Amino acid sequence: MNRDVPALLVRLVHAPQQHGGLGVLRTLGRAGVPVYAMVEDAFTPMAVSRHLAGRFAIPPTALDRPAELPSLLLDYGRAIGRRAVAVAADDESAVLLAEHADVLSAWFLLPPVPPGLPRRLTSKEGLFHICAANDVPAPxxxxxxxxxxxxxxxxxxxxxxxxxxxxxxxxxxxxxxxxxxxxxxxxxxxxxxxxxxxxxxxxxxYIPDAVAEDWITHLYCDRHGVARLVFTGFKIRSWPPYGGATTRAWSRPNPRLAELAAGLCRRIGYRGIADLDWRFDRRDGRYKLVDFNPRTGAQFRLFETRDGTDVVRALYLDLTGRLIPTAPQADGRMFVLGQADLPSAVVSARREHRMPEALLPRRGTERAWWCRDDPLPALAEAVRFAGGVTRRLARTSAGVFTKHPPLHA
CATH class of the missing domain: 3.30.1490 (Dna Ligase; domain 1)
Known part of the structure; x- marks a missing residue:
């Protein structure tokens, strides 16, 4: 790692309990990289992480005034004082960094992705057309x-x-x-x-749950379009069930799926970090692409090589001119999203009339919030979660409780 080069976690969506950004702080911070982040306030879980070198505000109206965002990021770059690696944490950030790379490159190191590609990939309609044009199965x-x-x-x-x-x-x-x-x-x-x-x-x-499996691929394509890392994993649960954020998953080798994901990225000229969601349909034996996120995925820390390289470290190494180590995927790791996994397990078990799967942690478990070397974010999340539960209980008594509210958002 070139520790003289800082990193900035770019976030435009207000989601103080979004855990993927915390993973970025930890994986780069542990390597000695100064990591800055855009946060909602000083008391979000990310803002209290020991790995945070400095914070900048996400404007309350960030998405209402997109024309002002490049200038805002340039101001943040000048405040850091050195050219930094930019890491996109949400779809909107990925689109912004790609479409304004010519201006933002003055202060940020960015993967040379085709400027209009992330917007097409984050569009559900655009992704369907990309799949059709590249012979990739999709619903x-x-x-x-x-x-x-x-x-x-x-x-x-x-x-x-x-x-x-x-x-x-x-x-x-x-x-x-x-x-x-x-x-x-x-x-x-x-x-x-x-x-x-x-x-x-x-x-x-709709692909019925009884005939389907949910799979994940995370990968990093370098500046030349070569897929240097391709990880595959199996999603066990999500919240809300069957359509929300991953609450429990494990890394599992799937060479067929890895080649399918890498082949698509190669054909469309993708560069950078990508997080793809697939639905395996047992009726025809095909993996069908349902989402392509041109950024870090919330559960990216599920995946690393046997020597500890994940997609964020690969991005940093590549953009700072370092070599990306080549090593096999570390299989059998598990990712758990704390308090959201238990209600997901209960709801899923009731709907499927079976006992919940994999409730207990296992060796190699990566927790979204808790870790021994950075405990304060878990405490901040617990406080926010308790406050959210209290507010929802109040709404319940008022008769306006929404169906299946996401407990982690």
């Missing part, structure tokens, strides 16, 4: 133009159907659903739509 998808077309489509295709917000930037400004949502009938669909006449939503075919 059948439709992008209805308006409410009438959506209702007609649902009638023709039939239920259940999967709904996703179509574009990265509208998922927060005008979301149709709070997360990937399965609707089982017209009443549920209408409840999601509300009064919207032109909902920005993608409709996907």
């Amino acid at each position: 059948r998808s439709w992008a209805p133009a308006d409410r009438a077309e959506l209702l007609a489509l649902a009638h023709d295709v039939g239920y259940p159907l999967v709904l996703k917000n179509r574009e990265a930037f509208t998922r927060l400004s005008a979301p149709v659903v709070s997360h990937t949502t399965v609707v089982h009938g017209e009443d549920e669909l209408l409840a999601c739509l509300g009064s919207r006449q032109t909902p920005s939503v993608l409709v996907q075919e």
Whole structure:
């Protein structure tokens, strides 16, 4: 590691309990790299990490004024005082860094990804077209133009159907659903739509859980487009169940899936860190791509090589002119998202009429919040989580508790 080069974790979405950024601070901070981060306030879990060298504010209206964001990042670069490696923590940040790389490169080291590619990848409609053009399996998808077309489509295709917000930037400004949502009938669909006449939503075919498996690939493609690291893992649970953030997963070798992911990145000219979600459909024996995140994934610390290199360290080494060590994936590691995994296990077990799988930690478990060398973020998260539970209980008594609220967000 070239410890003279700092790093900046770029975040535009207000999500103080998002745990992926904390993993970035820890993996680079432990290597002696000065890591700065954009945070919501001084009391978020990331802001109290011992590995944080300095913090900058995420503007409350960051996504409302996108034209001002490049200047803001340049100001942060000048405040750091040295050219820094920029690490995108959310889709919007990945799009910003790619589309304004020519300006931002004055203060930041960035992977040379094609400028318009991250926006197309974060668009659910754009990703479907990329898959079709590159012969990568994906669930059948439709992008209805308006409410009438959506209702007609649902009638023709039939239920259940999967709904996703179509574009990265509208998922927060005008979301149709709070997360990937399965609707089982017209009443549920209408409840999601509300009064919207032109909902920005993608409709996907539903692959039944009984015939499916959820898999993850995390990879790093270097400046020349070579996939230097390709990790594969199996997702056990998520919250909300079957459509939210990973709460428990383990690293597992899958050469077929690794080649599928690396081949797609090679054909589209991708550079940098990528986090891909796949749905294995036992009915036709194919892995179907459901999400391509052109950034660090929240559970990226699940994966590392046997010598301890993960995708964030690979990015840092590559952009600072160092060699990326080559070593096999460390298999059998487990990732757990603390308090969100237990309710997910309970809900999943009730729906599937079986005992929950893998409730206890195992050797090599990577916890999202707790670690011995950096305990304060776990304490800060516990305080915020308790406050969130209290607020939700208050809303319950008022009769406005929403169905399946994400406990970690």
